[in-house]
Amino acid sequence: METKLDLLPLLDYIDPTYLSYKEWIDVGMALKHEGYTAADWDEWSKRDGARYHPGECFKKWTTFEGTGITGATITQMAKENGWAPHRTNEESRELDWDDEISKDEDYKIIDENWIEGKEIHEPIHWNPVREITRYLETLFQSTDNVGYVTETYKIIDEKTGEIIYKPTAGAYDRTAGQLIEALNNCNGDIGSVLGDYNEEAGAWIRFNPLDGKGVKNENVTDYRYALVESDNMDIEKQNAILRELELPIAIMVHSGKRSIHAIVRVDAPNYEEYRKRVDYLYNVCKKNGLNIDNQNRNPSRLSRLPGVIRNGKKQFIIDTNIGKADWDEWHEWIEDLNDDLPDMESLSDFYNDLPDLAPALIEGVLRQGHKMLMAGPSKAGKSFALIELTIAIAEGAKWLGWQCAQGKVLYVNLELDRPSALHRFKDVYQALGIQPKNIGNIDIWNLRGKTVPMDKLAPKLIRRAQKKNYIAVIIDPIYKVLTGDENSADQMAHFTNQFDKIATELGSSVIYCHHHSKGTQGNKKSMDRASGSGVFARDPDALIDLVELELTDALIKQQEGKVVAEIYANAIKQVNFDYYDEHIGPDDEQSVFQMVEHAKRVLSQEQLAQVESEIAKAVKSIRIRSAWRVEGTLREYPKFEPVNMWFQYPIHKVDDTGILKDIEPEGNLPPWKNAMNKRKDPEQKKQERIEALETAFEALDGENNPVTVGDLAEYMGTSKRTIWNRIKEHGGFETKRNPDDKESYVSRK
Structure with a gap:
């Protein structure tokens, strides 16, 4: 197309x-x-x-x-x-060894709003011959053909009626040496050498040598100079900016009106390189406040000739040979100012006096000012894990068993609406059992519906966070701000460089999450599971990866039995601790049957009913919770032992019992065993689906609070379509659409 x-x-x-x-x-x-x-x-x-x-x-x-x-x-x-x-896409090619991945450099060296103008002085002794010969001697060799124009023609501007003088093609048949000799022998009559000019219009000269056959670009024999002109700002300010930029200016001429004509050395070997250098030159000038006239790009362009009068004003030489000596020196200077790279260092200077390492943000995992990626599938609860981490940093608590440094943290919310995000933080605080003593350490930037690509978001984030002293910035999730093809290494390198900018400018850690690629992940290494280019996994200083563990029916039953026994034990302790202490031993504590018998002796019928209700909720919660293994690849610390944990909405809990240690991740089991584990009676599967929906509804406190189809889908880690099917299958729920917020709310019939 x-x-x-x-x-x-x-x-x-x-x-x-x-x-x-x-x-x-x-x-x-x-x-x-x-x-x-x-x-x-x-x-x-x-x-x-x-x-x-x-x-x-x-x-x-x-x-x-x-x-x-x-x-x-x-x-x-x-x-x-x-x-x-x-170049078009058809002309694109693979990058070569010497190629450079282009980027939009800043190249801003000065602030034109703060620079003071530099005064310009007219020549005290007006000597037109000396002005012109000095110009020719500065720019040309004696054998160079020079193009100049003194003849003009008039046109009437149909719009304003103003008379405009336009230059003709002019002369181009003499060399600089011939012109200088003739001028020195003309007794001040420059018209006898160049031809008389109209003092209302002034005169022009071409700043590059010609072949003597014409005045177009193809007639230029040497691409030495380019013209820089800006006529929409104070001329003294133009003078100051041109000098501050250290442009390799061979000669600078006052136009006799409102601009300076700076003839800049570019010394290009051919026309193609000339265009590249002029583009670069103009880009730098524009970035620094000079609104360059783009029509002056051509190497055959006319510029103002010094030594003549234009509408009562002198066209004269302001200065010669200012700024850097040549193009290469200036170009290197500009690049050095803009690369922001540190100087090279000798190891011998620091070997016995090494700098201090950055303190740990997450003990044994991540240092402050470094980057961390959390990767996992959609149902792993990555957002909840990052909220848990936000709280752990704010409160100086542990996260997944690792101690966190305490400090201010920014959570950049790109996915949830503002009320949902705020509620989620409170839910996680309460589920963790942590008192919100330091919630002032948490800032939340809610950007759902207002996101921009990461290369645009990064500078905005840096500007807003500059004085906040965050020790961590958490961005969740990155797919919302992803730019380019996630399978392209160079595009993803540019994308992840934005995290480097944030970390460097703010001195804070940057933590973000990304999704797994499709398919089972258990048989892959942790750094190969993230979707897209390997840049994602290899760029951060720490990669935390979540992979799901395959839970067997036997393990689930075992967990149910353990929880049931604990609930009975706690109830008996509260009612009659002396009985518990005298009659219940360690073996009884492990037996659901024995605990039921003890409960019947101690608890009333009403108390037994309350315990059974609590057990029903606990069992349902166990059946829908998932198990996960946390693995990692670290740059600054030794590899850690895998951490096994449960995700039980809305938080993760580390498995301290070791029960998950020997379970294989999803995809690691042989096919016959996967099939055996998944082979269930259809009625059993249906009952489990109904119970899972009941548990989710109760966990979200649907009896007392409005619960949407989306809430249930998020809680159960599935799609809204699946929830609709579950509601229909259950038969005990109904939905009603709210026209105000266009959400479907779920309630019991």
């Missing part, structure tokens, strides 16, 4: 101040033909401050119908002023 060329960037190469009235109209007609708006034409036309009239573009726009003038008119105008199309 053909991609339509965006014409608006091409308008940067077309200055309306240099166009005739007809050419200006042609641009408007072309824009309308190609589907642009009158506002686009109006915005560009404002650059011609002298002739611009508010509202005129919009009036004329309505008259442009069937003109036949297309975007090709704008394209041609832009080409004539130095624009060249970028």
